[in-house]
Amino acid sequence: MNESINLKPGQINGETGIWEMVIGLEIHAQISSKSKLFSGASASFGAEANSNVSLVDAAMPGMLPVINEFCVEQAVKTGLALNAKINNVSIFDRKNYFYADLPQGYQISQFTKPIVGEGEIIIDLDDGLQTTVGIERLHLEQDAGKSLHDQHPSKSYIDLNRTGVALMEIVSKPDIRSPQEAGAYVKKIRSILRYVGACDGNMEEGSLRADCNVSVRKSGEEFGTRCEIKNLNSVRFIIQAIQSEAERQVEILEEGGKINQETRLFDTSTGETRSMRSKEDAHDYRYFPDPDLLPLEFSDSWVQKIRETLPELPDLLKKRLVTDFGITPYDASILVEEKDYVDFYQKAANGKDGKLTANWMITELFGALKKENISLSNSPISPENLGQLIALISDGTISGKIAKDVFAEMMISKKSPSDIVKEKGLEQVSDDIEILKLIDKVISENEDKVKDYLGGKDKLFGFFVGQVMKLSQGKANPGMVNKLLKNKLK
Amino acid sequence: MSNKESIVDIPTVNKIARLSRLNIPEASKQNLTNDLNNILGFVAQLDEVNTSDVKPLASVTGHKLPLRSDKVTDGNIEDLVLKNAPESSSGFFVVPKVIE
Numbered sequence: 001m002n003e004s005i006n007l008k009p010g011q012i013n014g015e016t017g018i019w020e021m022v023i024g025l026e027i028h029a030q031i032s033s034k035s036k037l038f039s040g041a042s043a044s045f046g047a048e049a050n051s052n053v054s055l056v057d058a059a060m061p062g063m064l065p066v067i068n069e070f071c072v073e074q075a076v077k078t079g080l081a082l083n084a085k086i087n088n089v090s091i092f093d094r095k096n097y098f099y100a101d102l103p104q105g106y107q108i109s110q111f112t113k114p115i116v117g118e119g120e121i122i123i124d125l126d127d128g129l130q131t132t133v134g135i136e137r138l139h140l141e142q143d144a145g146k147s148l149h150d151q152h153p154s155k156s157y158i159d160l161n162r163t164g165v166a167l168m169e170i171v172s173k174p175d176i177r178s179p180q181e182a183g184a185y186v187k188k189i190r191s192i193l194r195y196v197g198a199c200d201g202n203m204e205e206g207s208l209r210a211d212c213n214v215s216v217r218k219s220g221e222e223f224g225t226r227c228e229i230k231n232l233n234s235v236r237f238i239i240q241a242i243q244s245e246a247e248r249q250v251e252i253l254e255e256g257g258k259i260n261q262e263t264r265l266f267d268t269s270t271g272e273t274r275s276m277r278s279k280e281d282a283h284d285y286r287y288f289p290d291p292d293l294l295p296l297e298f299s300d301s302w303v304q305k306i307r308e309t310l311p312e313l314p315d316l317l318k319k320r321l322v323t324d325f326g327i328t329p330y331d332a333s334i335l336v337e338e339k340d341y342v343d344f345y346q347k348a349a350n351g352k353d354g355k356l357t358a359n360w361m362i363t364e365l366f367g368a369l370k371k372e373n374i375s376l377s378n379s380p381i382s383p384e385n386l387g388q389l390i391a392l393i394s395d396g397t398i399s400g401k402i403a404k405d406v407f408a409e410m411m412i413s414k415k416s417p418s419d420i421v422k423e424k425g426l427e428q429v430s431d432d433i434e435i436l437k438l439i440d441k442v443i444s445e446n447e448d449k450v451k452d453y454l455g456g457k458d459k460l461f462g463f464f465v466g467q468v469m470k471l472s473q474g475k476a477n478p479g480m481v482n483k484l485l486k487n488k489l490k
Numbered sequence: 491m492s493n494k495e496s497i498v499d500i501p502t503v504n505k506i507a508r509l510s511r512l513n514i515p516e517a518s519k520q521n522l523t524n525d526l527n528n529i530l531g532f533v534a535q536l537d538e539v540n541t542s543d544v545k546p547l548a549s550v551t552g553h554k555l556p557l558r559s560d561k562v563t564d565g566n567i568e569d570l571v572l573k574n575a576p577e578s579s580s581g582f583f584v585v586p587k588v589i590e
Contacts (some may be wrong), residue, residue, distance in 0.1 A: 033560050040563030049581035053571045054564035070560035091548075098511055100585045147588060158583035160571070284509060294555040295548045 010178025012216065014250045019216045021246045022223055023176035024136075027189055029168045029199040030143065030207040031074045037142055037166035038065030038108065045205050049159040057164040059103035064292055071166040072296065074198035075115050075140050076306050078168060081192045081313055082135050084119025086303050090139075092293040095285045101145030101158050109169075111287040114139035115296065121192065122315055123184040124333050133185050134173035143167050168198065174213065174223065179242040183235045186210055187337070188314075195311050195339050203233050210238055214245045216253070224249070225259040229266050229273055241266035245273045317342060325354025334362055340376050347383035352390040360390060364404070368411050380414045381407075389417040401474055402426050430477040435468070435484055438476060442467045443488065453489060461485070498526040 005013055012019045036043050039056035056063040079086050091113040094106040116138035122130050145163040147156050170189060176182050190208055193199040201208050210233075215226035229245055232238045244266075249259050264273040312320070314336040321332040321342070335341045335358065349357035365386065369379060389406060392398050398406060398421055409420050421427060429435060442464055443450055453460040468481045503523050507514045514522065568581055577584040 035560055035562045035564075040558070040561065041565035042562045048568070050568045050571050050583070051581070052565045053567070055567070055570070056564075058571045066556060066558045068560050069557035072557065096509070098509075100583075100588045148582070149587065149589065151582075152584070152587075154587050155577075155584050156586070156588045157579070158585060159581075160583070284505075286509065289548075294553060296555050 008178070009180045012246060012250050015254050017218060019246075019250050019253075020219055021177060021179075021242065022174050022215045022217060022226070023178075023182050023242060024174035024213040024226075025172045025176065025182060025185060026211040026213070027170045027172075027186065028143075028209045028211075029078075029170065029189075029193055029201075031071050031166040031168060031198055032200055032207075033068055033070050033074070033166055035068060036164040037068055037071050037140065039164055041164070043165045045207075047161055049157075050161060052161040053163065057103070057160055059105070065108065065290075067293070067296065068166060071140060072115070072298070073306055074196070075138060075168055076298075076303055077196050077310060078170075078193060078198045079116030079119065079138055080303075080307055080310055081196050082116070082119040082121055082138065082170070084135050084138065085117035087113060087115055087117055088298055088300065088303070089113065090115040090296045092140075092290045092296070093287045094290050095141075095287055097285060099144065099147075100156060101147045101160070101163065103145070103160065103163065107142050107144065108290055108293070109141035109287075110139035113295075121185075121188055123181065123188045125180065125184055128330050128333075131181065133175045133181075136171040136173050138168055138170045141167050141169055179239040179246075182212065182242055183239045186235055186238060191314050191337060195313055197311075203235075206233060209233050212238060212242055212245075214242050214249070215259070216246050216249045224253075225261050227259065227261065227273070228263050230263055230276065232266055237266060237268060240271050241273055244271055248273065311339075321345075321354075325349055325358070327355050327358040331355075331358040331362060338376075344376055344379075344383045348386040348390070350387060352387050353394050356393065357387065357390045360386060360407075364407055368407075372411075380412070381410050385410060385416050392417055392421060396430055396477060397421065397427055399428050399474065399478060402428065426475060428477050429472055429475045430480055432480070432484065435472075435476055435480055436488075438468050438471045439464075439481070439485055439488055442471060450489065461489070464489070496527045497530060498523055 005018070007013055007018070010021045012021070030043075031037075033043050035041060036054075036057065039054040041054040041057055042052040044052065054063075056065060076086055090110055092108050093111040095109045095111065096106040098105060114137045116135075118137070119135035120132050121135065122132055124130055143162050143165040145158055145160040147158055149156050151157045172185065176185055186208075190201040190203075193208070194201045199207055203209070209231050212229045212232060213226045214229065215224040217224045227245060227249070229241045232241055245264065252259060263276045265276050266273050318329065318332040318336045321327055321335060322329055327335075335345050341361075345357065345361055348361060365379065365381060366376075369376060374380070389403060389410070392406075393400055393403050402421075403417075406417050406420050406426065409415065409424075410417060413420070446464070446467070449460055449463065453464070464485055465478070465481055468485065469476055469478065472481075500519050500523055503514065503519055503526065506512075572578045572581070572583065575583050
């Protein structure tokens with residue numbers, strides 16, 4: 001390997017040259033509905049086994065599916081947020097396969113005519129750059145049940161609570177070129193879903209899972225054969241799995257081998273992917289239109305009504321924060337990551353120095369919350385109190401240094417910063433006479449150093465500033481100390 | 491039945507049977523193959539009709555897909571759901587081990 005080559009993310013330096021990755025993602029997002037897609041059973045997580053199951057979900061003969069209007073609305077809303085084409089007529093198909101946790105023997109999904117067609121989103125990369133990723137489609141489908149394989153040596157236990165819960169499958173175009181971009185894409189989709197309210201985005205509980213299609217090629221060549229890594233439930237695993245899968249493929253190709261198109265699983269303990277025992281004819285799903293369901297149709301005016309309920313989405317919000325509050329695009333992109341963050345920021349920064357508020361929120365508040373492992377919604381510091389702290393700094397009541405002490409006290413006592421400043425007498429001393437008194441004291445105690453300074457040892461100036469600040473217990477206004485000292489020591 | 495329409499052969503029947511988890515006795519396979527070809531041949535007559543200007547027909551009733559509101563109206567019937575299960579334990583269906 002040639003160590004001197006500067007690889008871009010997503011590139012692999014093999015024996016035969018540099019390879020690039022081609023990645024496409026399928027995200028399964030559970031819709032935040034109360035009941036299931038086609039039945040009135042509860043869609044909640046964590047209930048007693050098989051208690052959230054209706055006879056429709058259990059696929060008893062004669063049961064008919066009836067679609068949940070809320071789920072349709074959420075799919076359309078998400079489609080609009082993905083700048084995608086909304087299909088006013090879509091069709092439900094049966095995807096046939098046998099598995100113990102699929103009592104119908106088929107999943108109701110959308111194959112030929114999904115509810116949402118092509119769209120695109122902008123993703124934000126760590127270096128502040130942005131790139132566009134195309135959306136191929138979004139369709140509605142049923143989730144499957146859950147199989148537990150570790151309860152018995154020779155049996156599997158099946159819980160159908162998740163059977164029939166509404167999912168949106170969001171399929172990207174193969175536009176993604178690195179594991180980092182894949183991570184950024186998932187984060188962006190998750191953020192959009194949460195803004196829209198279509199999905200809670202909780203990856204631990206499985207509300208959001210991703211399948212990653214990965215292939216490698218030399219730059220400019222045709223797409224290679226891809227493998228699909230199933231069911232990844234964290235951004236970190238997505239990044240690891242793609243990197244390891246791409247490296248595996250490069251190794252095989254460079255040894256003269258061929259990639260088998262197959263489904264693979266990511267083993268979180270080894271950090272590598274392995275082949276799922278491939279079932280024969282596994283991909284022969286024999287799709288056909290579900291005879292129990294008519295085409296799903298709605299009018300443009302209905303779509304328009306939904307469009308009007310869309311919240312301000314992260315990309316536009318980011319632009320607005322930059323214009324309205326004068327913060328950097330980078331800070332804005334952090335603040336729009338979660339709707340909570342923006343709401344908090346806008347309350348805190350209302351009428352204050354927007355840039356200073358962003359700095360304090362991102363560096364100090366996020367840092368302190370992370371250290372204590374507290375979420376922003378449980379922050380001991382309210383947006384109003386953070387705003388007040390910023391105001392106290394801006395109008396010179398306290399210095400930035402004292403503000404950090406006040407902030408630490410706010411984290412513990414939840415008191416307002418002005419109360420803390422009053423109680424502890426922390427107001428900044430900006431009075432000329434007060435400061436001059438301190439300066440005179442420092443000068444009289446350090447006559448020899450004053451001589452040295454006046455004799456040309458300029459560096460000693462910092463020493464005097466430090467002494468005055470120390471004497472004031474940090475409360476003297478540093479700008480004024482500087483100015484007054486300079487005059488005094490001429 | 492012309493050769494052109496005999497699109498189903500015994501390997502195809504085997505494949506469909508496997509996908510559908512149907513156990514078809516060896517002796518019935520030839521008959522089944524003939525039946526399937528007859529059915530497909532019958533349906534293939536529709537190919538003779540020019541349908542280029544005809545929209546796909548999803549329903550003859552003219553009904554639209556009915557929508558229901560998002561309310562929990564069903565569930566908590568574990569006993570009924572598990573009633574036909576050959577084996578169950580602590581609320582779960584129990585099946586021969588399915589290993590991925």
